Amino acid sequence: MHRKRLWNFVNYLLLSIAALLFIAPILFMVVGSFKPEAQVLSEMGTLRAVLPSEIKLHNYRDVFVRIPFGRYLWNSVLINGLIVGLGLIVNALAAYALARLQWRGRDTLLVVVLALLIIPFEAIAVPLFYQLSALGWRNDYLVQVFPFVANPLAIYLFYSFFLGLPRELEEAARVDGAGILRTFFAIVIPNAKPVFATVAIVTFLLYWGMYLWPLLMTVDDGVRPLPLAIATFYTLPPVQWGDILAFGVMMVLPVLVIFITFQPWFVRGVATTGLKG
């Protein structure tokens, strides 16, 4: 018994050390964001790198002074909000038509949608950039939103969920006198909250870090999102690492909050789809 307890303690200790080492870069970022510039680099090799000595918010203030951080944040929020919001509607509707409605061409389109699932965005980024540039469509919000609204993965997630719903619920509603639309909105959607949550969280996290597309499509700071901003901010002279780390903390904070709030949904979503680009 005694040995077992000791073994347990050692296990916890080792696990904690491993976890700490593992998240050291994150701790380093957070701690560094509160330090005076000179200490960020000079203390990097010491334990001080991950242990805060004093908390100063001047780096955070600098971020707002040196660049229009609020604007970038707003851009990211707006673009992601639109992708997630519109995506939920568009993909859920399509998935329901594929899963439950009777119409000719359904099976063919299902195969097409599933086939599109294997085309990674990186394979079409360059041609899409060329296609939209040729149309003169660049450098605004919507060009960062529309390409990602209809999403084969989201359709697939909704589709499998709808297939798994007991069909009798919808049949009961039909017999009780509801039409197809009413059945969908009054019966199916209220019972599909988990899949809406999963799809929303997963798409949000996917696109919050999107870098390649805005890099290709935007030139104005007025419409650029955070990932692009941090990539240019860290080259902005004079290089102020404290400011950069403060930027990073603020950039990741919304995702972190959402992630920790919706842990169970998220882990389920990831475990079943294994996604993240």
Place this chain on the structure above:
Amino acid sequence: MSRVTFSDITKRFPDGTLAISDFSLGIRDGELLVLLGPSGCGKSTLLRMLAGLEQPSSGELRIDDVVVNDLSPQQRNIAMVFQNYALYPHMSVRENLAFPLRMQRLPRRDIERRVREVAERLSLGELLDKHPRALSGGQRQRVAMGRALVREPKVFLMDEPLSNLDAELRLQIRQDSARLQRDTGVTTLYVTHDQVEAMTLGQRIVVLKQGVLQQLGTANELYAWPANTFVATFIGSPGMNIFQAPLQRDEQGYTFTIDGRTIALHVGAYSEESLSTFAGKILHVGIRPEALCLVAAGDEGVVDFSVKLSGLERLGHEVIVHFPAINRIADMQAEHCARLSHQDGLQIGDNISLSVAVKDLYLFDPNGCAIPRVS
């Protein structure tokens, strides 16, 4: 209050399977009719076609005198109780009951009144604000019944509504359902694979096999005059024993041979013309397990067999004995059985003599169709 008519209904699924072929049936006003058959016989498909959840491939469906083939479910004014009840999980019991009425756009006042009435009738009063997941199986079943009743439908459809309940509850709800149907007088189509349920509930029963109607009749008719060997073996517990025997004709009349014994048919029990076509052919002969008894041989009008017991099921007041089939028909029962009143001494491996009255024999032609008796 409505009549329902199925005329020459055929249903072929897109994958080619023939679920229902050429099915015709009239359900009387206010009748409770049971569709009985083994799983996969197409009984649920018939129900779902009447509900409007499936389309017949050909044929005509009428409720009263209206052809409903092209009407959507919500235009047919029918109510349905599903096997798993299909209560809306996100709605309280009250909302579940109100849903069909809301779909009819009834005034709020009327909805409340009718929900209250139904709740009272089914003693759901205390459950009204609960959600389905908080209910027991029996309570869910009652809510499902209530949701069907509340709209005062023309036809009531029930798809194995008791199969998810335990035995005790099933018995009680079976009786409640029968009473409810009598009281309301709503025409009801009831689907089940359980013959006891069918026999106790159905005013008339339809036996279905592989999408084909086998027999329509009351419980007594099905038991006493099965139309073919399928109905004979399906109804009764256990079902009828079927074996084969050649039919011969001699001066006195018709005889057949079982187990080496020649048995004369009652003169006049069967008409001459129905038997004459089968003279010299092999007939199927049926005996109900409960018609067999342990009786001393030699009586007039009684046939006896010697059998070696291969199995025993003691039920207390009676015992079911199994023995290798007599004159076995290929692809049919490998064992026959008998229901005997309580016997203490029997053991597996015993040789016993069983007897049956000639009048309790059923005759079927080589295709399995009953040869009608004269009486």
Place this chain on the structure above:
Amino acid sequence: MKRVLMIKRTHVSEKTIAWLFMAPALLGLALFILAPFILAIVLSFTNVRLGSPLPVEWTGWREYARLMDDAAFLHALFNNLVFALVVVPVQTLLALGLALWLNRPLRGRVVFRTLFFMPVIFPLSLIAVVWILIYSPDANGLMNHVLRLMSLGHWQTKDFLHDPLWALPAIMLTSIWQGVGLQMVVLLAALQAIPAELYEAATIDGARAWQRFRHVSLPQLRNALVFVVIVTTILAFRVFDQVRIMTQGGPEDHSATVVFAAVQAAFDRAQVAKGMAMSVVFFLLVLAITLVQRKLLKQTRD
């Protein structure tokens, strides 16, 4: 006179509703996935360049033939292969180890799982920037410092991201760190889905810990492992953000990847046809990997 009002509810057919439901998604998929996909294939057979005075012509396989001779592209392809060959096994083994470690009776498992998963949700651009600092060529740089400590002072300070030998491994380490949590979560979920009865039965049958892992866990984990390996392999070929931000493919293509090369060709140098051809090659690679996955997963179902 009494007027009879016939109220007829307009009835929209199921077919119409289905197409209405499908329409927005179909439009999006056609315009933003299918169209560029076809465009890539078509343009890769031409000589199109942005701002080029030459007329656009069909050039057949010329672009692809050139790619096979293009040292920079071949280097990028080679880098992707090295990346996959190192990152996939290392990351998978690490993830499997962590998953097994966390799959024991353990209080606070969720906390540890969350910690190891944390980097997965970080934007890659942010991770790239933070690791630039970690790889700082300053003598105090975290990585240099750690290596000097571990080598008892023998380590010579290096500028990892500008060193032909170290640039790619540096990016690989960052990627492993960022991605291992994802695989761990998938594997942990698969491990926890194994019924306890299987282990109990194996124990009763006399299996020791290693044998239980070998004969119970591993076969049950097969599909999850195949899935994880394939997804990671595909991700290894999709690498872009870290390269673009940390090394710009340098020094001299030593850390360039296929996607990076395609973007560079089409975006930075306006060589559209070349970028398209690279995109098509990249897609074919991913397709091949996916087909291998399908095949492997099918085998277990039989």
